[in-house]
Amino acid sequence: MSVALLWVVSPNSEVSNGFGFLESVREGTRLLDSSKFSPRDRTLICHGRLKKVKKQSYKIEKKGNFPVLSSMVANPAGELAITSEQKVYDVVLKQAALVKKHLKSEEEYDVKPDIVLPGTSSLLSEAYDRCGEVCAEYAKTFHLGTLLMTPERRRAIWAIYVWCRRTDELVDGPNASHITPTALDRWESRLEDLFRGRPFDMLDAALSDTVTKFPVDIQPFKDMIEGMRLDLKKSRYKNFDELYLYCYYVAGTVGLMSVPVMGIAPESQATAESVYNAALALGIANQLTNILRDVGEDARRGRVYLPQDELAQAGLSDEDIFAGKVTEKWRNFMKNQIKRARMFFDEAEKGVTELSSASRWPVWASLLLYRQILDEIEANDYNNFTRRAYVSKPKKIVALPVAYAKSLVPPSRLSLLSAKSS
Ligand SMILES: CC(C)=CCC/C(C)=C/CC/C(C)=C/CC/C(C)=C/[C@@H]1[C@@H](COP(=O)(O)OP(=O)(O)O)[C@]1(C)CC/C=C(\C)CC/C=C(\C)CCC=C(C)C
Numbered sequence: 001m002s003v004a005l006l007w008v009v010s011p012n013s014e015v016s017n018g019f020g021f022l023e024s025v026r027e028g029t030r031l032l033d034s035s036k037f038s039p040r041d042r043t044l045i046c047h048g049r050l051k052k053v054k055k056q057s058y059k060i061e062k063k064g065n066f067p068v069l070s071s072m073v074a075n076p077a078g079e080l081a082i083t084s085e086q087k088v089y090d091v092v093l094k095q096a097a098l099v100k101k102h103l104k105s106e107e108e109y110d111v112k113p114d115i116v117l118p119g120t121s122s123l124l125s126e127a128y129d130r131c132g133e134v135c136a137e138y139a140k141t142f143h144l145g146t147l148l149m150t151p152e153r154r155r156a157i158w159a160i161y162v163w164c165r166r167t168d169e170l171v172d173g174p175n176a177s178h179i180t181p182t183a184l185d186r187w188e189s190r191l192e193d194l195f196r197g198r199p200f201d202m203l204d205a206a207l208s209d210t211v212t213k214f215p216v217d218i219q220p221f222k223d224m225i226e227g228m229r230l231d232l233k234k235s236r237y238k239n240f241d242e243l244y245l246y247c248y249y250v251a252g253t254v255g256l257m258s259v260p261v262m263g264i265a266p267e268s269q270a271t272a273e274s275v276y277n278a279a280l281a282l283g284i285a286n287q288l289t290n291i292l293r294d295v296g297e298d299a300r301r302g303r304v305y306l307p308q309d310e311l312a313q314a315g316l317s318d319e320d321i322f323a324g325k326v327t328e329k330w331r332n333f334m335k336n337q338i339k340r341a342r343m344f345f346d347e348a349e350k351g352v353t354e355l356s357s358a359s360r361w362p363v364w365a366s367l368l369l370y371r372q373i374l375d376e377i378e379a380n381d382y383n384n385f386t387r388r389a390y391v392s393k394p395k396k397i398v399a400l401p402v403a404y405a406k407s408l409v410p411p412s413r414l415s416l417l418s419a420k421s422s
Pocket residue numbers: 142157160161164165168172250251252254255256258259275276278279280282283286287290348349351352355362363366
């Protein structure tokens with residue numbers, strides 16, 4: 001029996017900010033969506049323990065003083081369907097368990113067996129070097145940050161970066177119009193092959209090697225491909241729950257792929273789950289920011305990633321987005337969207353300190369730089385229709401030493417995240 005926790009929310013209480021989610025009813029990144037609760041269920045705020053009754057349905061078992069663990073969809077019978085957050089949390093738990101298993105096996109065998117066929121080692125290092133070059137070409141600052149990592153970690157992160165970049169290019173690159181679901185299926189079977197040690201090309205070979213050295217699960221990679229499938233067939237998102245799942249697919253997955261390589265600090269008191277949760281939050285925050293920055297550009301491609309119900313609540317529609325006029329309604333709507341993206345960044349911050357020391361700098365740098373895009377949207381008076389918010393070079397240069405200083409802070413003995421029980 002699996003048990004999750006819930007807060008049921010009153011329709012008359014002041015917790016709803018009219019934005020489709022309840023900011024005061026949250027723990028970490030998990031927000032309760034008021035619209036998901038029936039009026040009856042919204043009659044009081046309480047904590048309840050949920051019992052899984054069917055595959056995707058939960059029942060309130062017992063009230064008590066528990067923290068919120070996830071948002072659930074309730075029907076009038078009191079049964080609750082699982083939300084995107086809960087589905088994603090299952091992947092977090094799976095990845096965290098894999099890391100624990102890996103740590104245990106590392107303790108058992110001091111030296112990792114490394115089978116190298118004659119002549120393959122230089123090919124492999126060429127493959128990794130090529131990944132490094134691609135990474136430097138697309139993401140200079142990030143590449144710079146990786147130089148602080150140990151050589152093994154750095155090249156593994158490059159290999160993951162390149163795979164993600166290639167996956168994104170399938171739907172966002174020059175050949176995007178020729179990409180079909182079948183092409184994505186082929187990309188997925190290539191992924192399965194490389195996880196089985198049968199890479200298709202040089203860049204795949206680097207990742208194939210990485211996944212034998214670090215406890216990386218295939219699921220986040222498959223999920224990223226699923227996100228690309230979604231992009232092919234879907235151009236509107238009904239509500240934040242749908243958008244959250246999309247953000248997990250295309251960006252939250254990156255956090256889950258990277259942490260097993262970057263490593264958690266040995267002195268960290270935080271649980272693996274909580275660090276993975278923070279990593280997931282950083283991916284979600286980045287993707288939400290990306291969406292807010294690119295509203296105009298996406299609209300010109302016929303895409304509106306913003307939650308339709310929240311647009312409607314703000315008195316806006318797709319037509320307003322296509323018209324691209326900054327109105328008071330638009331500013332208010334954007335203020336709320338930015339606020340939510342910042343909440344995910346705040347959640348992510350708690351986890352960065354728990355990473356191994358050399359991995360903290362690139363993560364802090366990426367967090368600080370990406371978060372500043374939100375400030376730039378504000379500075380552009382919320383005109384994300386015709387102006388692309390970007391962080392200027394001088395601001396980037398200032399952010400790097402700030403990120404470095406932050407990266408020197410070691411994990412606290414009393415973690416802000418849920419702590420391991422000793
Ligand atoms: C240190 C660090 C940032 C490591 C991640 C390295 C890595 C493997 C990056 C892959 C990024 C990638 C190419 C993803 C493909 C999908 C995609 C393009 C997502 C968007 C990225 C921004 O790209 P850009 O601005 O170039 O977008 P356009 O294509 O131009 O529209 C995303 C918005 C999301 C990327 C997500 C992350 C970088 C998540 C990072 C999270 C971690 C590294 C976890 C950190 C750990 C803790 C505990 C907080």
